[in-house]
Amino acid sequence: MATPGVEKTLAFAEFDTTLMSAPKDSPWILNGAVTDEFNPSYQVLERLLSIPVRSKAATRSGRFAQGVDTWLAHELRRAGFDADLVWPRTEAPRVLSKDILELLRKLPERLSEEVHDAIVAGKAGSTDARILGRAYMKQTDVVMTHWSTGPELLLSTKAMTSSFGKNLSNRYEEAYGDAANLRARYPLAAVGFFFVQRATILDSEPAAFRRTVDMIRKLRDFGDGFGYTATGLLLVDWDEDVEDPAVRCVHGPVPQDIAAPQFLNAMVDEVLKVTPIDLHEAARARRAGEVAPLPSHEAVDEQQEALF
Template sequence: MQRVSLKTKAWAYFDRIVADAAPGGVHSNPWTIDPEGLLAYAPDFDTLERLLGVPLYFKAPTTTGVPALALDVWLSYELRRAGFSKDGVWPRAEHPRILPQAVANLIDGAPKKLRAEISNLLTAKTSITGVTSSSASILGKNYLKQVDVIMTDWQTGPEILISTKRMDSSFGKNAANRVEESYGDAKNLRLRHPLAALGFVFGLRSTILDEEPDKAEWLIDLLEKLGQEDDAYHATCLVMIEYSDGVAPADEDSIDTEDALVAAGLEEASDEEDVLPVEPASDIDVVLASLPDVTILHSKIPTGLSPSRFLGTMVRRVIAATPVTMHRAVRARINEVVNGA
């Protein structure tokens, strides 16, 4: 019997949540006009909270990567809400998670029979070297870096690069390391891709506010500063996550980890999580109906680190750096709100 990783299992539930949020692949328009009459991005926090409940249901420790993956899935979903291509934003909402836009275009333009054959080939394999994968690495100034949420194409190069991290425990041991790593990654990527919208999203469990308030203040301040450097991130984001101790996985000494050699392109990543087990619809329904409660504490997130500001900034940077003939769906969604105001 094939061994199924926890990340593989979680994908089936993430996919259903995202599909429920966009029935028939139709996404709601995230843009709105705020009370001051300004254009603002309104994230779908209900979907985020449902996604964050999945790793808690499975008691997935952060070292499995599943808690951080919930953030990746949500961010890619939000970028599709903004109007970006469903195949151009990775991870995609279906296997394979990484699929070049050119290959997706080939499938769409192929005759029906050939389209089915190519699709079957892509979905039957865990990965095809140079074509599909479960994760993507981008060359920075000096080394390859595995990036969590990406939008790229051979015509444009990388347009969006977002790194995510989660910290649910052991705050004192890990906070400084995470900030140091993130700053170095930002410099490496920004120097090779100065026009790409570069962002960093940090998921933080709210218990840090009571357990280590000084550490929380210091970390939040550093996150804000990371988004203000001229040669680092264009925007940074804090997601303050609250859930009960009764659903928390066992305490750990470290947060989600990525293999440094894989991230630097020195070793091949394992694509085990690419192949999804067939989950009975009834089982998925039962699990999703009983997900643990998760709340985003918006009042504890500084305005400069809000998901709304972050997503709005990232989308606007892409629009500002491309001709009006590109990303027409994104521009149309913005115009729809602006012209209707």
């Protein structure tokens, strides 16, 4: 039996082909027109989540939730943030300091490959981003950080495909405690919570869905500094009676104030609001409606050096 770390590594690798072909266009340009609303690439998420569903792994090994993490990291890269700063990365190791990546790029090719393999086999690289909060270490699902800035974005995700009412209270308690734990240590970071549920909740447990909507709203910061910067909810579903099920997003029942577009807008805007204007220039340009290219490694290196 594979160890949990190996299982997570293999799970992320399953998503790589889909991510490689996924569009990297600006999320604030839709059909050539500039919009103020973030336009998530839902089709990418549907393809990612169809992978564990088709292999009957939607409720085990965390592979379904890792598909959500992979998608949200992809959306942050679409927003213009540097790919090396956003974890999980698009290749193994999924969690690795940008400084080490810069070193690998400067080494001779053969030596770079040897060091990379040693990192993957050892403990320098990881599939988990463990962040110290005020009271305890928290495994955070999507992170944007650099040693010179500290964590700028911390995002927790949860996926629930069954037993909704039975488990909802536990998820609420865990989420609220995690928000207080992280925000107490990183008050300027954008700290978010994104919840994905299977749309069967609408028919099987409608009361649990109403509680979910209420929970997502109440997990937000009311001005006391303890809640999340932003929270979001997304419903997905699939047909289990077909041989090759495809996941689809179900948007209609989710109120706009807790839907994915407002969530991603709020997370991006919070990061840009509390950082100097010469950082995250590509993200600022895309947010302003420009067709800005994604940042190159050299451009981001210059921005980091400007901090000193």
